[in-house]
Amino acid sequence: MRDLPHRLTFVESCRIPDDCAVLVAWPSGGGQGQIALASAIDSRGYFLTAAHCARESDLYLGYMDSSGTKLARARVVAMPADPDRDDFALIAVGAKVPYAFAWSDAREFAPNQAAAAVGLNFPGNRSGARALGLPTCVAGRVLSVQPMGKLAVRIRHNLPLRPGDSGGPLVWPDGKLIGVNTGAARGASLAIRPDLTWIAKKISDDLRRQAP
DSSP states (O other): OTTSOHHHHHHHTOOOOTTEEEEEEEOTTOSOOEEEEEEEEETTTEEEEOGGGSOSSEEEEEEEETTEEEEEEEEEEEOOSOTTTSOOEEEEOSSOOSOOOOBOOGGGOOTTOEEEEEEEOOTTOOOTTOOTTOEEEEEEEEEEEEEETTTEEEEEEOOOOOTTOTTOEEEOTTSOEEEEEEEEETTEEEEEEEOHHHHHHHHHHHHHHHOO
């Protein structure tokens, strides 16, 4: 990997949480790559991230398997028709992954419930004395849940997000996935939960297309 840009070689040295991945989006015309996160949702190599993190032509995922950190090219499987509103994207690598989040039941959604988010300390994103590349976890509460048409639910929460945390998981205390973080607005952090039937169909369609 010596020929890869610095940010990719940095990813190789990260201690990535088992169910997460580091996403590097590299502009096709050159320039500085964007580092974000992705959350494993299917052991056949499918991850969920924020759509605004997956718009560049060159995508790489750093993820964990039984032998350590793997770095692989990723491809976008599906995005909503309006990714600015429904800020999520389904991406994939051409390999199975040993860990994937279990989805929480949507009936569990209620304001003021405890939740947690996972992130990483990236270059230029230092937090106290914590070392770069180490997983971090913050705790807080869900503030509100808002349906956004048929494809997604927006979740407002008070967990502090930092640059690079978009695409990372928002989970309940039992570790089940609520959605992926997308940013902040109006004094609160935001996450999005896609329609799981839509996600399942996109994965099924993709597996059919990729079959030999």
